[in-house]
Amino acid sequence: MSDQVQTESVAADQLKAFIERIERLEEEKAGIAGDIREIFAEAKGNGFDVKVMRRIISLRKKDRAERQEEEAILELYMQALGM
Template identity: 45%
Template sequence: MGGIRHVLRPAPPPAPANSRGKKKRHVPDPIKANPESAAQQLRLFIERLERMDEEIRGMQDDRKDVLNEAKANGYDTKTIGTILKLRQLDPNNRMEAEALLETYKASLGIE
């Protein structure tokens, strides 16, 4: 009965922080270096991101409205979503994916 014998070994010592001999680059903390300016800059970044998030929410609402309008006119929204995805693909990749789908459907007897 052969087998593998597991022997516990101590973990290797941790490597030194700068094992390659590179100097660690000192990056000054902007908040400590200039607290007034850094706080203002941080606040501006956050406000810009908040405005962008609000714009995204508005566009998402607009997108839902367009899909609801299409649905009210009798169009299938899932198919519209599929068409949108296909239009984003490179034409060669799209043709390859469609050919592969047809191959799989034929092999499974789906038509």
Template identity: 60%
Template sequence: MANVIAADQLRLFIERIERLEEEKYGISSDMRDVYLEAKSQGFDTKTMRSVIRLRKMEKDARDETDALLETYRCALGL
């Protein structure tokens, strides 16, 4: 009986993961469409991705990243 219950639980987990994978694919497709729309209106999508990455960071981490980037740029004469 325990094996049947464990198999049922496993099947339910697998099915949930499969549904989430489908949703993830749909969301990825939607995001791709938004980037294409932004690009068609003249926005640089690479820069947009950088801004999104920065917005996810805490202010202290963002400040540290900016300072380190500036240090590297100066070291390379950029």
């Protein structure tokens, strides 16, 4: 077996391994997304506003300064629109 054929074989095996790992993770991600949808559906069934819950989750990902800056800009824009 020539060095080039061996190198191509190793590269193909490596590529296949990467693809298979990504495919497994994509399956897990889809399962987790389904679990999250079920939790939101359960919360909605218990009277919670899912849109607001999603907003809270988004806000919790940001630090305090970033949230304050965003709120200040929102307030400024609302004032500019007479809201």
